[in-house]
Amino acid sequence: MEEQRKAERRRGEEMRPPPEWLIQHGLNRTNVDAVHTGECWAAAKSGRCRTVTRQQAIEALRQQVPACTHCRPDTALGILD
Template identity: 40%
Template sequence: MFDDLPPDLDRLHTLRVWHALWLERIDRKIAALQRRQAEQERGRRNRPARPDWIVQLGIGAGRPPLQVHTGDCRMAGSRHRPVGREEARRLLAGGLPACIHCRPDAQLEIIDLDPAAAA
């Protein structure tokens, strides 16, 4: 049949040890990948929900608010904080500009703050 193995006992034992070491190495890699996948899945499940509205913040001591964005707007930058619907409406009504890309003013149904309409 398939008799391509060495004929002597010493070499067969060596091959068996070598294969056992490889199996152990493969098993460790499988276990590490399973742990990593479980951690990633836990991270996906425990990730906080994206806020509906965010306020982009400026630089400096007070970090003043600069613009209101929707929660999924890519133009908000890295300095922002989540706000609720009512606070977003209050900030927009108070004169804080709305992002021209995601248009939170339109989604919040505040249509009379459009700067283009005033011109």
């Protein structure tokens, strides 16, 4: 029974679409280190990201949070300096 629940949970996670936007936090969780697109490999590797809305990602970039140099969320959002 437990194995069946684990398998169902795993299938559900695999079918869930990736988030569109992520904010990466520092090691102490109070610093915001970067904005990422939801499919960024660097964000997945860090493990310190949370899902945010498009508007929250735009606001973070406007507040001078750096855009990831790999996935370029600023370009995807149309925010270029």
